[in-house]
Amino acid sequence: MTAWRDSVTDVLALAVELSEQEDLRAAVIGSVEGGIIAGVLTACGGLLGGPLGLAVGGAVGGVVAAAVSRKKFKSVASIIMNDLSSTQKKKLVATLTNVIPSQLALMSASQLPPELKQQIIDAVKQFFGSHLNMHVE
Template sequence: MPINTAEALSLVTQICEEEKLRVAVKESVKGGFIAGGATILGGLFGGPIGLAIGGTLGGCTAAYLSQGKFKSVVSIINNDLTGAQRESLANSVRGIFSEIGPADYAALTLYIAQPAVKERIIQEVIGYFQSQLQMTIID
């Protein structure tokens, strides 16, 4: 029973939503530079106390500036991926099911419910986002 693209993506989005997977859209690196720079400056000007104050202020500033800049994986799949990228992601997930070849929908449903299979699907999505889209999943 071949799984079409819509079914594969529906499965992926359901699992990603359950796991609350999110992507840092280039904000983690920027936040790290802000926090690190503030810590360095605090240390240079205030010694050990300055390190603590600079790190705290830098971390708070980075957190404030990155509000709303993290997207859910489901949002990216539904809104940001092109048709070719969706098809590629679906093909990646279909590869997991090619090993079992279930005869009916019930067998596939039981197979997907297994935690190890969910984990394989999550790892496939994470791998796809990292290798194909150069995005990092944070949860």
């Protein structure tokens, strides 16, 4: 059991280190919420101003949605360390162990080949998208 725990810790530490190096951030407000904001303002504009109101409401709604979501990003490293449940961490490790050869899991991110770093970053982004419904930039 200790070997599994150490392996999990090493793989998560590597994911955190790469996420920090790449300054990966996950959108906390989803595109659905942004779409709702834009849609509501578009509808209000249409109700108040007809066709021209639709155009103005859509433009204003898009700007407001972008402004609201702009500041709602959180560090991927912070999410991995503090917000993921143990089950989610195990799923992330399982995803990453498919990418990281076991002998390289103990290396620091600076020692990894650039191609492997990119594969790990892509796997983290894919995990956040598919398991957490978060967009990572």
